[in-house]
Amino acid sequence: MANILNNYDLSHNNTMALSCTARHAMMLDDIDTLGDNITTAIAFAKRHDLPLFVLSYGSNVILPSVLNALVLLPKIQGIEILQEDDECVTLQVACGENWHNFIKTCLDKGYFGLENLALIPGLVGACPVQNIGAYGVQVSDFITKVIAYDLTDGQKCEFGNTACQFEYRHSFFKDNARRYLISHVVFTLHKQPKTLTNYGDLASLAQEFANKNGRATPHPIDVFHAVIDIRNSKLPNPAVLANCGSFFQNPIIPMSEFIALKEQFADLPSYPINDDVIKIPAGWLIDKAGLKGKGVTPILTHDKQALVLTNHAPHTATQDDIRTAQEFIVRTVQDKFGVTLVREPVWVD
8 A cells, every 4th residue: 555645845846946835645557556555545534634646757836935735746658559450550568658658669669649739848648638739730630549447436447538638728727727646548540640730840850850860741659740840940848847738728719809919919829720710829819918028936937938937036035935936927917918818837836
């Protein structure tokens, strides 16, 4: 049985490096005892009148100074082939696998589809919650099933893709953030190379990598390396400069609102969704509002990518510091463009 740890420091368990102490914590790293340990955790939480809270890599959460909960830290490893033919492979992947390393493993074995999501920090178990996405790809495009434990009764559950209720940066699990612990995610990936490079400057850089490798057109491995280069050029490494990636969602606005904005700001980029709505980049709005590299100390936007908030007082800055900077940025963008930015990471009370 896993031990329950008291007054557990989580300042190193969130990539924003916010000061946070959990009242209790439990490490879950053994699949054979996972069910029993979850049952133990549920009983302990009920006995002490505490909520349960699942914390994965901590790359998409804003934690409070004190988390009055029993925090579950799932670290289970393992990748299993469930089904394979000439066209596709279906993999069951444990929640504790590093996301970027998993993508690299897939490419090494000739499994394609996830390369546009390279270098997103986090563990596999968290990817369905936020329905992570980048460069025109969402992880929901490849998830066939999510296996989870219901933390109300300890029962093991399975959710097909439809049951996950995936939307843009959203899912059923995000709506029920404290109810489920995801133990495995099942992916179906291509075995024949397919690439998607029609987002931003990905196409030209992927072609450069293809040329270097003697290919006429980009292979998924070229896309993988192009994405890594782009992200490294724009986004700070959380191990060097504390951050939780993109802090605001790209707004999706009515076409009529976009047309009016375009008349005022001719260089406003856009990504059509359908005839009625269009997506515009939050980073561009923040930059044009004069906030790149600015904020409210110690929380500042990154000087190369305004969409990212960075923490310049790691392990001492708090959730309140984030709130102050967030409200300042939202208010400034709203005043200039009439567009309300929505936070992307999960705010934990």
